[in-house]
Amino acid sequence: MSSRTQPNVLRRSVSECxxxxxxxxxxxxxxxMGESLAQGNVAIALLANTLATGAALVALILTFGPxxxxxxxxxxxLADAVEGGIPWREVPYYLVAQLAGAFMGVALAHAxxxxxxLVASQHAREGFPQLLSEFGATFGLLSIIWGCSRxxxxxxxxxxxxxxxxxxxxxxxxxxxxxxxxLAxxxxDTFAGIRPQDAPGFIVAQLLGAAxxxxxxxxxxxxxxxVSPDVLVPHAHDxxxxxx
Amino acid sequence: MSSRTQPNVLRRSVSECxxxxxxxxxxxxxxxMGESLAQGNVAIALLANTLATGAALVALILTFGPxxxxxxxxxxxLADAVEGGIPWREVPYYLVAQLAGAFMGVALAHAxxxxxxLVASQHAREGFPQLLSEFGATFGLLSIIWGCSRxxxxxxxxxxxxxxxxxxxxxxxxxxxxxxxxLAxxxxDTFAGIRPQDAPGFIVAQLLGAAxxxxxxxxxxxxxxxVSPDVLVPHAHDxxxxxx
Amino acid sequence: MSSRTQPNVLRRSVSECxxxxxxxxxxxxxxxMGESLAQGNVAIALLANTLATGAALVALILTFGPxxxxxxxxxxxLADAVEGGIPWREVPYYLVAQLAGAFMGVALAHAxxxxxxLVASQHAREGFPQLLSEFGATFGLLSIIWGCSRxxxxxxxxxxxxxxxxxxxxxxxxxxxxxxxxLAxxxxDTFAGIRPQDAPGFIVAQLLGAAxxxxxxxxxxxxxxxVSPDVLVPHAHDxxxxxx
Amino acid sequence: MSSRTQPNVLRRSVSECxxxxxxxxxxxxxxxMGESLAQGNVAIALLANTLATGAALVALILTFGPxxxxxxxxxxxLADAVEGGIPWREVPYYLVAQLAGAFMGVALAHAxxxxxxLVASQHAREGFPQLLSEFGATFGLLSIIWGCSRxxxxxxxxxxxxxxxxxxxxxxxxxxxxxxxxLAxxxxDTFAGIRPQDAPGFIVAQLLGAAxxxxxxxxxxxxxxxVSPDVLVPHAHDxxxxxx
Numbered sequence: 001m002s003s004r005t006q007p008n009v010l011r012r013s014v015s016e017c018x019x020x021x022x023x024x025x026x027x028x029x030x031x032x033m034g035e036s037l038a039q040g041n042v043a044i045a046l047l048a049n050t051l052a053t054g055a056a057l058v059a060l061i062l063t064f065g066p067x068x069x070x071x072x073x074x075x076x077x078l079a080d081a082v083e084g085g086i087p088w089r090e091v092p093y094y095l096v097a098q099l100a101g102a103f104m105g106v107a108l109a110h111a112x113x114x115x116x117x118l119v120a121s122q123h124a125r126e127g128f129p130q131l132l133s134e135f136g137a138t139f140g141l142l143s144i145i146w147g148c149s150r151x152x153x154x155x156x157x158x159x160x161x162x163x164x165x166x167x168x169x170x171x172x173x174x175x176x177x178x179x180x181x182x183l184a185x186x187x188x189d190t191f192a193g194i195r196p197q198d199a200p201g202f203i204v205a206q207l208l209g210a211a212x213x214x215x216x217x218x219x220x221x222x223x224x225x226x227v228s229p230d231v232l233v234p235h236a237h238d239x240x241x242x243x244x
Numbered sequence: 245m246s247s248r249t250q251p252n253v254l255r256r257s258v259s260e261c262x263x264x265x266x267x268x269x270x271x272x273x274x275x276x277m278g279e280s281l282a283q284g285n286v287a288i289a290l291l292a293n294t295l296a297t298g299a300a301l302v303a304l305i306l307t308f309g310p311x312x313x314x315x316x317x318x319x320x321x322l323a324d325a326v327e328g329g330i331p332w333r334e335v336p337y338y339l340v341a342q343l344a345g346a347f348m349g350v351a352l353a354h355a356x357x358x359x360x361x362l363v364a365s366q367h368a369r370e371g372f373p374q375l376l377s378e379f380g381a382t383f384g385l386l387s388i389i390w391g392c393s394r395x396x397x398x399x400x401x402x403x404x405x406x407x408x409x410x411x412x413x414x415x416x417x418x419x420x421x422x423x424x425x426x427l428a429x430x431x432x433d434t435f436a437g438i439r440p441q442d443a444p445g446f447i448v449a450q451l452l453g454a455a456x457x458x459x460x461x462x463x464x465x466x467x468x469x470x471v472s473p474d475v476l477v478p479h480a481h482d483x484x485x486x487x488x
Numbered sequence: 489m490s491s492r493t494q495p496n497v498l499r500r501s502v503s504e505c506x507x508x509x510x511x512x513x514x515x516x517x518x519x520x521m522g523e524s525l526a527q528g529n530v531a532i533a534l535l536a537n538t539l540a541t542g543a544a545l546v547a548l549i550l551t552f553g554p555x556x557x558x559x560x561x562x563x564x565x566l567a568d569a570v571e572g573g574i575p576w577r578e579v580p581y582y583l584v585a586q587l588a589g590a591f592m593g594v595a596l597a598h599a600x601x602x603x604x605x606l607v608a609s610q611h612a613r614e615g616f617p618q619l620l621s622e623f624g625a626t627f628g629l630l631s632i633i634w635g636c637s638r639x640x641x642x643x644x645x646x647x648x649x650x651x652x653x654x655x656x657x658x659x660x661x662x663x664x665x666x667x668x669x670x671l672a673x674x675x676x677d678t679f680a681g682i683r684p685q686d687a688p689g690f691i692v693a694q695l696l697g698a699a700x701x702x703x704x705x706x707x708x709x710x711x712x713x714x715v716s717p718d719v720l721v722p723h724a725h726d727x728x729x730x731x732x
Numbered sequence: 733m734s735s736r737t738q739p740n741v742l743r744r745s746v747s748e749c750x751x752x753x754x755x756x757x758x759x760x761x762x763x764x765m766g767e768s769l770a771q772g773n774v775a776i777a778l779l780a781n782t783l784a785t786g787a788a789l790v791a792l793i794l795t796f797g798p799x800x801x802x803x804x805x806x807x808x809x810l811a812d813a814v815e816g817g818i819p820w821r822e823v824p825y826y827l828v829a830q831l832a833g834a835f836m837g838v839a840l841a842h843a844x845x846x847x848x849x850l851v852a853s854q855h856a857r858e859g860f861p862q863l864l865s866e867f868g869a870t871f872g873l874l875s876i877i878w879g880c881s882r883x884x885x886x887x888x889x890x891x892x893x894x895x896x897x898x899x900x901x902x903x904x905x906x907x908x909x910x911x912x913x914x915l916a917x918x919x920x921d922t923f924a925g926i927r928p929q930d931a932p933g934f935i936v937a938q939l940l941g942a943a944x945x946x947x948x949x950x951x952x953x954x955x956x957x958x959v960s961p962d963v964l965v966p967h968a969h970d971x972x973x974x975x976x
Contacts, residue, residue: 043780047780148794159790162788162791166784169781220747220799
């Protein structure tokens, strides 16, 4: 029995749902605003989109991390379960919450800009470079998360925000790196969209990248497992049930 | 009796007034500078306005937070009073200080750029998407504040600065999210202005968003209330009178 | 006798000189680079100049703060002496080091870009709005420094970097806020320059702003003086001689 | 014998290799993306390149610092060995890992954007101002690292990221400041490239700058050596073998 009662799975699911919704609202909304103001200069629109997304991640992980771990990302939840973090029986709650939140966030962004709530995207993102980009982007994201959460958990919000800020620019796909985000962005025909038929390839590449990073980090950063239970589950220590 | 004597309500009111004044000077002044230099590219002007506002918030909350809590925002002060933070008898001091500071800041920005001190804005901001944006922006802001102040109070300045940086871009209204800011920005006919007749709708939407976030977070993040008095009032622990 | 031997005044003077030199190299060099690449869009040049200056301040204060306090600014050194921080007998060392470093930094920036080492500026910055801007910019800077150094000294590098980032945009003068910086920028005929005849007005306005902020903060934030010696001299605790 | 078992040299070499690869992918990839979107405005392309590089450094040093020290830079490894940090017998492992990682990162960036894996650059970067820029950039970088790692090791990721963000703009060479980065950027004919024949001059200037900063900081910041073993090796305390 933990000395600190953790939020129950309902509260943590609402936290994942709400955080993912606000994240998608930030990604999609800032894409709409950036494109509408940038007079056709896509670099300026993407700078705005990047700034908003990175800053939103910092704020949202700081806020929701202590409740649910602030995964906002099925690839992170699955990798955490593989490594013995979140119990498998809770994984479905997280995945459903993330997916529902992602679509709610897209709808909220659309409503705030007076668009129809959900629209299939026509933004083509295909080909090997795009898939390699998603593999690399998610590999990097999971490496950052495993590395920081094991040695400096309080820096995770800043590390993840900074990493995605960079990855928007250094990958050809602008670094979706998140299956829930990918599916929801198929429902917006704006700057941040992706055609529904391109989403499955992205998701496979993301899951492979997450798996590769998790396997490598399992070997590369094992110290935390041998030191103490406190260090063993640093990024998840606020997300476990007391008696789990 | 607290072991640490807190600043009295006069000092805290001056802190709120001064911080709000500098915040408004940053919002309005950087809007004037950005628009005048950006050669008509509104995205570049808004990038400058965003950078200045987010950075000012970080600096000002770090500075004035330990004195008065650095609310700078009637919606935050009212929500804090509802949740048992700031005593209701001190609320009027805070609101008056915030309003006076906001108008002083607008006048300061105008004077620094050689404009008349206060001018009614002609910048129309109306319609459902704008009101929904203000509801969403304030809902998100209060969620960030409640979440961080309860679990990681030292991160509040960075979380709020990052959130507003994002919200400038992901809401159609550029996220005023603050009734005092809204009223004072009705007194500037520049980039950051809002027509006086549009202000009441913004303020109602902001107060509803703040109320919704406070109610949700009351349920979502209750842990702090049951742990210890120190955690109970984290964001306000520097603002209470010793014997209050 | 302090339990920790502090750097002697020679080392601290070299630290002030080196830090101020790198600060000026950043301010002037990034102005040259920004203007040369921005194709006449002054907002983009100023965004680059702002980003470089704010980031340099964070890095330099983190680096040189533990040695000399990282004042880099005669207005800060004088205000600190008035408040009983740095001993008056050491003030001349600091001022000379800051001035020498500032001109060295301008010369370094010029040499890195293939310009003559020192050139009188022809950039006019005059009139009441400019002087009010410098008064306000320095008032804000000193308020930030007094507030953070008394309650959260480890946040000073971030607060000062963030404040100057904002103040570049919300003041009409782009916030010099530093007499040594002002004099040295009179020796560059580039983006960041100021005509020599405009410098004295700037410096007077800066000193008045620093004095006003110091007087106000002396009243507004007195708690640190009555709590403990550790809190009494927070921003200077690494800069005092052991036996002083 | 240390109370904490450190990662062995193989794991630390993989950490250096992986971190340097991701750093180069960020530098080169964001240069490609920035140039392709910026419609010929080099300032906007460089803003994107700067943002991505600075943010990547923060994320990567936070992640790999606890494993290998996150040097990613032969100049840093050599300076650390000179100062008694990393043992000389481990230096070759670090240098090989950094070089291999750097070229892997360039190849990854090229593959993500559908370019040939390695291409000799035609981007001329020559002349005294460029060499002085590299001397100054590396002098500043090593000063930042020595200063922060001795007094505030947890701030190193932010200080280095902020410093490089500034140095991209205030040096005429955009601040390579790293021999491994220089060699690998000779293998990309994109925004971030450098002609192979210009690389040796850059590297000599970088090593001279690193040596000058190390000698100066040895004198300027000696306190750490006389206080305690804990402070003696702050930036390397996670990288040493237990029995070394």
